[in-house]
Amino acid sequence: MGLSSIDAKEMDYRSLSSSEHQQPPYMHKVGLPPKQNLFDEFKTTVKETLFSDDPLRPFKDQPRSRKFILGLQAVFPILEWGKSYNVSKFRGDVIAGLTIASLCIPQDIGYAKLANLAPQYGLYSSFVPPLVYSFMGSSRDIAIGPVAVVSLLLGSLLSSEIDPTTNPIEYRRLAFTATFFAGITQATLGILRLGFLIDFLSHAAIVGFMGGAAITIALQQLKGFLGIKKFTKETDIISVMKSVCRSAQHGWNWPTILIGAIFLTLLLFVKYAGKKHKKLFWIPAIAPLISVILSTFLVYITHAEKQGVEIVRHIEKGINPPSVKEIYFTGDYLLKGLRIGIVAGMIALTEAVAIGRSFAAKKDYQLDGNKEMVALGTMNVVGSMTSCYVTTGSFSRSAVNYMAGCQTAVSNIVMSIVVVLTLLFITPLFEYTPNAILSAIIISAVIGLVDYEATILIWKIDKFDFVACMGAFFGVVFASVEIGLIIAVSISFAKILLQVTRPRTALLGKIPRTNVYRNIQQYPEATQVPGVLIVRVDSAIYFSNSNYMRERILRWLTDEDEQLESVNQPKIQFLIVDMSPVTDIDTSGIHAFEELHRSLHKREVQLVLSNPGRVVIDKLHASDFVNQIGEDKIFLTVGDAVLTCSAKSPAEVV
Template sequence: MGHTVFHEGEGKDIDIANLSSSRRHAGNVQTAYKVGFPPQKSLASELGAKLRETFFADDPLRPYKGQPRAKQFLIGLQSIFPILEWARDYNLRKFRSDLISGLTIASLCIPQDIGYAKLANLEPQYGLYSSFVPPLVYAVLGSSRDIAIGPVAVVSLLLGHLLQKEYDYVKTREEYYRLAFTATFFAGITEAALGFFRLGFVIDFLSHAAIVGFMAGAAITIGLQQLKGFLGIQNFTKKTDIVSVMRSVWGAVHHGWNWQTILIGTAFLGFLMFAKYIGKKRRSLFWIPAIAPLISVILATFFVYITRADKHGVQIVKHIKKGANPSSVHLLYFSGSNLVKGVKIGVVSGMIALTEAVAIGRTFAAMKDYSLDGNKEMVALGAMNIVGSMTSCYITTGSFSRSAVNYMAGCETAVSNVVMSVVVLLTLELITPLFKYTPNAILASIIINAVAGLIDYKAVVHIWKIDKLDFIACLGAFFGVVFVSVEIGLLIAVGISFAKILLQVSRPTVVLLGNLYGTAIYRNIQQYPEANRVAGFVIVRIECSIYFANANYVKDRTLRWLRDEEEQLKENNLPKVGFLIVDMSSVTDIDTTGTHAFEELYNGLKKNDVQLLLANPGPLVMEKLHASKFTELVGLDKIFLTVDEAVTNCSVKVQEEA
């Protein structure tokens, strides 16, 4: 047999004998090194390493090491109560910033809370209750400096929809409220348990694309639900899908719309949108869109009062109960069928609330360059919902709109949440009767203006450009929410996210490699068309771990590359393939099915006089190949450090034999 040659796709041959002597020399030097075997691990040590990496990747015990007992005790308290850490450096300057931030977000949260409570089919005061107690609990246990706590639109809508499927909030009011508090309790238990057992990675299974689609769909659904208050419709569908809502809207066009209500809603929605525009144009004027909702409520309430528009069909809030949160411990269900219902609703709503809060916390932590412990955040969010369920609150989480205002107002610590909470308490104790004439139209306008920001069309375009499968997940979640229901949209989002994971795991990438002429580098020939395939060799790279779900596919795809190459060589009357090199640089793990697949691959190649060579298997892969005796089957002399070493060594042997 003559010299081994490289050949390009166009048929240009490159004789290996003409390669630079330095490269040949480098190839010979490399043969002095062999792929090593890692030390054998026991089952306990291997399992322990996996568990540590999964649950304790951040090594929570590191701050305690080498510290005296007193210091360790203090560190332990600070890890449970972050307020003990940042309170040591708190000063008047920080308080001034937090005071301004707290007052600003309070002016935004009060009208929003009243509206969001209506989304959950609860009386207005329950929205205010939920912005009093939970923020205080979070201020003690939470580690985010910027997140603003309270009810949010998406969770309020989801909770109200799920509760309405179990009890009618008009006919069975007591059961409805009891189930709402029970769901809040178990939402808190879910969140706290995920954090305590360090299972925060679970929420990462909801892809960013699915969340973008779900949030956009929820924003559309919430906006459509506000048409009842915006148009003054008395009888409105309890369904959330767009078809049912539009039927309800257009069915009432001749006798159900109220022009005075539409005038109020349109005028103040225009005012709110203009205020938001000003805030976006000049960041220093962030306070204008922040206080615009409260100003709108005051003006609209005054207008309705002096004109007595409520006697002309304009629907008003009518009554908000005065006083701080009453106890609701005795209202929680801890037995019977309602317990199961509460757990189911709480887990679903709690997971969505948790996802939103963690995403918001991470976003602002990155902007201010400080670290945020996701597991501690979950415990804090869970604790505040558990306490909240016992004080007449419904599910609360981090609000993006209020957190953004909090950030732009210059908040320094969670004291801004405390200030907001105090303002809400004063509102409950002193001025709630003044909201009696607040028109529902203004609350609808505030919610429509708030949820418009949940439709992130730029993110959708970005997803389309980067990953078409992600775009399908985004659209699936969006259309599921808009055309069916919120929970169906959520299920679609979760389902598509898992389907994408399964698709990527079961159908991994196996690429054909070629050599960049004059170098020892081998690259994907589709990414580098100038890369030359080496005559007599088929070189593939497996770009994933090899498990039972993809082992057979990896084997079949590798053989398909081999068959395609042999057919091409046969057509061009070139020498047949003598070697199949599998670059395992990207393979981090392999299981029993994977080793069996490699044995089948080896036996199949042997029958066709094709030698199997492995390049750069990792330590874990090498350990398992050795344990399965595959290294004995294929031979240690067929396992190389690099692809170039494999090509060079085999080419030299072929030339010597010739």
């Protein structure tokens, strides 16, 4: 039988490398890219970082009138998709808007209490901001309004500066100030196209932070659920449980517990049914409003408030009053509002972008992150001037909006109209609404934020991510929301630093019957080439990791020489560094290679490079490092490098 083409190539390869006098066949040289001046290089980098989507592309070669229209559409996307709007889409948006309105009204009243604000401010925040977003936002599915996590965060940060009970007016003014600066932060990130900064908070850290916040929010609801009058202002689990245990001595309010338990059971049951049967999504969506109506009627006819059941009492009637003059633009509270606003704005932005991206992926359309930031920022700035506090996209309401068949952002407009009608005509009916039902609604809403399935998946995929997740979770639960946030950010940055300062390296070996070289730990059948050590660096080489990279390669070489010496085999003569994954190198990295070259020269080992990229080879030439090692020591592939090294060495390729 004749030899296969692979066997023939292998025999030819062996015969070629067995003779030290035989020259290797013609090989392609690593190309040197054309020189790029500093300005062009800087312009390319900035464009790729901030303008990779080329926002000016639609404006090219367009008349001035058309550019004006395109500019308006860029700021107000409703002018673009509104041209194709029809009755069919309107029908879907009306149904979705009515559905999320029934969910948001009871939630808004409860979330305002989380922020230590009067109930009407939660309703105000579901009127103006959704209208602004409808005109400026690019997501078709996101539902805007107050959310539990941001409300808790805002309430916690604000109450650490001003007591909402003794100084309600100053507290409210600081809330509007924080909302104003939250919007300024979000809009600035979008205008300057710095949205990539929010990606530094890893998914694992967000999962842990959200889960911890959900537990904290649920624990805070024990006050209303159990009818406790004196409750701790701390948010950690230890302080909360101590407060609950102390209050038990004075007795909990059993009518309150009965109301809360009955309706919480009902809400959890319909929520479970809605997940099992997707067509019944509307039942858990309207269940909170139905629960509020029933519990309010029950308290009204029984006068349960006389038995100690805490009720909402008065909700201010009417639409949003202006609050521009209440914002602190000077004084001691200006910087405090700025600090709180930046933190709340970043968390709100992270949540909204995550929601928008997930639903955009489901419906297969593009979401412009920078436009989203400008829209979210603008709505919060306008909201701060119309008695609203920080709003963002809601997980629960956006999911209901999506399942209800929303087509465009008009569903937010429908929701806003329902909320304003509620503010004008219906708020007096909420006077007898028990706090227990609001606590039950919030508990049922935040349970979904504890994503145990994602946590298990994080554990399976990346243990360091799991540490970040658990660090954020326990920081929120056992300390405070701020501490949990700091831990989440710190661990995320620690992971980045660890990956940058300690890049992965690997020893490569030849896959049998191929000319392919792979990691010998991943491919046990891969064999090392006698007299040649092949190392791959899996990272860009910068000042932060260059010394580690040099020391790690020398350790590989030392260990290999010791093993060869123990079996009376000749030492390594060639060190091949596979630079395929090396995307960039700085002066410290080149200096590390120069030191590596000198160290190898003392050991009588030749340094060989394989497949450096365009940026890397350009810098190697500019630093004159190529002349130091010789142009004949840089190859297009590892196979070419091994073939040449083997031709110069008496050792045979296995």
